[in-house]
Amino acid sequence: MATSTFERLDLDCGVTLAPVEVAYETYGTLNADKSNAILVLHAFSGDAHAAGEGGWWSSMIGSGKGFDTDQHFVICSNILGGCRGTTGPSSINPETGEPWAMSFPVVTVADMVRLQKMLIDSLGIKKLLAVAGGSMGGMQALEWAVAYPENVGAALPIATTARHSAQQIAFNEVGRQAIMADPDWNGGNYYGRKPPARGLSVARMVGHITYMSDASMREKFGRRLRAPDQFEVESYLQYRGSTFVDRFDANSYLYITRAMDSFDLTQRDTLAALFEKIRTRFLVISFTSDWLYPSYQSLEVVSALRSRNCDVAYCNLASDYGHDAFLVEVKEQAELVRGFLASTLRGVEQHA
Amino acid sequence: MLDVFGRRDYAIISELVEPGTRVLDLGCGEGELLAWLRDHKNVDGRGVELTGASVQKAIARGVSVYQGDLESGLDDYPDQAFDYVILSQTLQETRDPLRVLKGMLRIGRRGIVAFPNFAHWRVRVAHLMTGRAPQTELFPYDWYNSPNIHFLTVLDFEALLGKQNWRVERRIFLAGNREVTLLPNLMSEVAVFLFSGG
Numbered sequence: 027m028a029t030s031t032f033e034r035l036d037l038d039c040g041v042t043l044a045p046v047e048v049a050y051e052t053y054g055t056l057n058a059d060k061s062n063a064i065l066v067l068h069a070f071s072g073d074a075h076a077a078g079e080g081g082w083w084s085s086m087i088g089s090g091k092g093f094d095t096d097q098h099f100v101i102c103s104n105i106l107g108g109c110r111g112t113t114g115p116s117s118i119n120p121e122t123g124e125p126w127a128m129s130f131p132v133v134t135v136a137d138m139v140r141l142q143k144m145l146i147d148s149l150g151i152k153k154l155l156a157v158a159g160g161s162m163g164g165m166q167a168l169e170w171a172v173a174y175p176e177n178v179g180a181a182l183p184i185a186t187t188a189r190h191s192a193q194q195i196a197f198n199e200v201g202r203q204a205i206m207a208d209p210d211w212n213g214g215n216y217y218g219r220k221p222p223a224r225g226l227s228v229a230r231m232v233g234h235i236t237y238m239s240d241a242s243m244r245e246k247f248g249r250r251l252r253a254p255d256q257f258e259v260e261s262y263l264q265y266r267g268s269t270f271v272d273r274f275d276a277n278s279y280l281y282i283t284r285a286m287d288s289f290d291l292t293q294r295d296t297l298a299a300l301f302e303k304i305r306t307r308f309l310v311i312s313f314t315s316d317w318l319y320p321s322y323q324s325l326e327v328v329s330a331l332r333s334r335n336c337d338v339a340y341c342n343l344a345s346d347y348g349h350d351a352f353l354v355e356v357k358e359q360a361e362l363v364r365g366f367l368a369s370t371l372r373g374v375e376q377h378a
Numbered sequence: 379m380l381d382v383f384g385r386r387d388y389a390i391i392s393e394l395v396e397p398g399t400r401v402l403d404l405g406c407g408e409g410e411l412l413a414w415l416r417d418h419k420n421v422d423g424r425g426v427e428l429t430g431a432s433v434q435k436a437i438a439r440g441v442s443v444y445q446g447d448l449e450s451g452l453d454d455y456p457d458q459a460f461d462y463v464i465l466s467q468t469l470q471e472t473r474d475p476l477r478v479l480k481g482m483l484r485i486g487r488r489g490i491v492a493f494p495n496f497a498h499w500r501v502r503v504a505h506l507m508t509g510r511a512p513q514t515e516l517f518p519y520d521w522y523n524s525p526n527i528h529f530l531t532v533l534d535f536e537a538l539l540g541k542q543n544w545r546v547e548r549r550i551f552l553a554g555n556r557e558v559t560l561l562p563n564l565m566s567e568v569a570v571f572l573f574s575g576g
Contacts, residue, residue: 309437328444332454337424339442341433361438369440 027051027074029111032144041131045120048145049111050103053077053087054095056149061374063151064093064367065142066102067159067166070233070282071274073110076102085356092360098155098367105166106141107133107282109275116217116275127277128214135162135289139169143177155374156367158182160352161319162282165289168327171306172291180307180370182363185316185352187323188297189290194318197236198283201229205276214277226276227267234266239315239348297330304331307373308338309366311359313351339366387466387492388414390550390570394490395419399461402426402486404448404478405468409436416441424460426451449473452481460486467568469493470526476538483575488547492570497531497563498553516567532563539573548572 027049034044051074056063066076066083077087077100086092093100104112107130115130146154157170157178164186171181187194205211208225216222238246247259291300310328312321321342331338343358345351352359388411395401397419403412406425409432415421425443427433436443444451448465449472463486465478470493472478482489494516495501504512511521519526532551539546551558551566558566 307442325446329454332444333456335456335459337422337442338444339437340444340446341437342430342445343434344430358434362434365438365440369442372440 027111030145030148032141032148035106035137035141035144037131037137038134039132043113043131046106046113046141047111047117048103048106048113048141049074050101050145051075051077052102053100054098056099056151060149060151061153061155062097062371063099063101063146063149063154064156064158065146065154065170066093066100067142067157067163067170068102068105069159069161069163070286071230071270072163073108074102074104074112075110076100083353085353086360086363092356092363093158093367094364097371101146101149103142103145105162105282106138107278107285109278110273112141114275115214115277115281125217127217128280130277130281132284133281134285135165135169136173138285139166139173142166142170143174146177153177153179156180156182156370158184158363159186160184161186161349162286164319165286168291169289171304171308172294172300175304175306178306179374180309180366182309182311182366183324183327184311184359185313185319185324185349187319188327189292190287191323195287197232197318198287200232202280202283204228204232205279208276211276214280216276221271222276223268223271226271226274226279227264229267229276229279230270230274231263231267234263236318237349239317239346241315241346242348242350245346297327298333301330301334301336304334304336306336307366307370308336309362310338310340311352311362312340312342313345313347313349313355314342315346316349316351318349385410385466386552386555387568387570390552391464391466391490391492392419394548394570394572395421395462397421400424400459401462401464402455402460403464403466404452404482405465405471406432406436406441406443408432409439409441409443411464411466412436412441412443413439449478452478452485455485457484458487462486462488462490464490466490466492467494470528470530473527475528475530479538479542483544488572488574490570490572491535492568493530493535494526495532495551495563495566495569496529497533498567499564500567502564532566532569535569535571539571544573544575546571546573 035046072082104110107114119126157167164183167183205225208222211222250258252261312324328340345355401423403425412423426448433445463482500514501512550570551562552568
């Protein structure tokens, strides 16, 4: 993992973060004219470690995989507000020498993308071959296409939306309330002390329910018992919750879910208007059993792109895995991505 | 001449399409025609297809296909977005064929339609001799499992084009792999029309 430090980042809320650090990893080799770079954008709880051992999208990124590192240079950075190397609420505020905690400024998806753009510029890359991500990563991909249309050859927003729905906000709010109801949260001032492990763990348990589907839970757990008084599904959720506490910061949870909830491209203009001058190619993917980011949200984006006669491919992949499908349903997704990237590359070479 | 996929109508359509144009293929299946037009005629192609497995194969082939219903799916496109809108062997399966045809000419400068001719002599003979819904090589289905919900003939289609004041630019009639010139309403199994708005 590498870290880049930038002098300042002006945020949507009006505050300037100075300095700001961004943690990132790269895979593959950047070619001579720097035209083979793909920025992969992680979802809510991901980090810069996208590929290789333990990488959150290691099934999709690598030699011969969907994002083929023999051909492409893949970059993934931890998001602003995160807790895995990029500046966030657990970072030290240079003015006080203490962790920011809840005094960290409010960040948006657009802020995250602005920081990624600075990173890409610093790597000398003028135009990304593609930006790609699922869930909140997909929101960033959409934001990239709208904010920097000249710098994005292709966008792959997967299992995502142009704006969070009431249901999505509602689940995030349950998570936030669980964290803040934990006495150990202490108004966000828990660094160097006992973190709000119970609250954060409950928040994560709720999250995991929303990432699965009725069918996938039935198949994975059914009514099987782990112990005489404990269902398998209870044990699974508790395990997921408790391991999450070891790698995630509760205040980051609050800030990042806020950023997701406030994301609404249509606040700026209609999607059709935002896409008016876009030359970026799109591959939009949704999954049939994803009830957290239902296909109608992808179709809203696709419909607007088609109304502008943009080059867009859309597929509603059949899967029982719910929202998790974009991390799990690899074979079909990889085939789509590979074919789409190959034709994108052909287009780039034709115009070169 | 394109003569792959065993689809003679594709071969004809691939000839009709001018190089370097924008093409929308409705019911594009696995995107074979669009991929061929892209590779050989530098065509900027898009597709619409309902079947998920076909959409996957088309996108994997690098063709930009939208998974959706072609009857409602046309509404999103802006006026005159394409040079050609292709509907091959699907018109007879649509619920509202006239709406589809009008939509094609709204979003495209020209339409290309290929359809099986229900007045082919084999169909007539089968109907006459068996007294049942005709089954032929071209219409192999039983009445209860046929995707075809409208049965039209060459004359029917020409009459509709006339009524709409649409102009026929090319018409090609096929029987098997041969082109038919004589008595097309009786002799052709498949008809291909290139037409434009009035």
